[in-house]
Amino acid sequence: xxxxxxxxxxxxxxxxxxxxxxxxxxxxxxxxxxxxxxxxxxxxxxxxxxxxxxxxxxxxxxxxxxxxxxxxxxxxxxxxxxxxxxxxxxxxxxxxxx
DNA sequence: CTAATGACCATTA
DNA sequence: ATAATGGCCATTA
Numbered sequence: 001x002x003x004x005x006x007x008x009x010x011x012x013x014x015x016x017x018x019x020x021x022x023x024x025x026x027x028x029x030x031x032x033x034x035x036x037x038x039x040x041x042x043x044x045x046x047x048x049x050x051x052x053x054x055x056x057x058x059x060x061x062x063x064x065x066x067x068x069x070x071x072x073x074x075x076x077x078x079x080x081x082x083x084x085x086x087x088x089x090x091x092x093x094x095x096x097x098x
Numbered sequence: 099c100t101a102a103t104g105a106c107c108a109t110t111a
Numbered sequence: 112a113t114a115a116t117g118g119c120c121a122t123t124a
Contacts, residue, residue, distance in 0.1 A: 038121040040105040065105025
């Protein structure tokens with residue numbers, strides 16, 4: 001576990017149920033404002049099990065990727081009350097500021 | 099050391 | 112609205 005990944009993990013852990021955060025927001029929160037891409041990279045590799053990594057989405061409101069498939073990601077989010085319309089999420093409503 | 103690889107982002111056309 | 116573009120950055124080979 002690199003320290004970068006630790007921070008990513010910690011930041012994601014703060015996202016409350018029923019809300020989502022963007023990769024860019026996470027990057028900002030850990031002090032690497034331009035490392036959004038690296039954040040996704042870290043998640044993909046680690047497959048964080050005890051962390052709600054499904055609550056991390058693109059800044060456009062789209063889902064983005066998910067190691068086990070975007071279908072699962074969408075399902076889990078819907079299960080938490082996040083409304084997904086046309087494959088997109090309203091960040092003004094469900095976005096969480098870390 | 100260099101080069102390649104992404105669960106990305108913002109801008110531009 | 113969509114598509115292409117250039118940039119960005121931690122990790123890994």
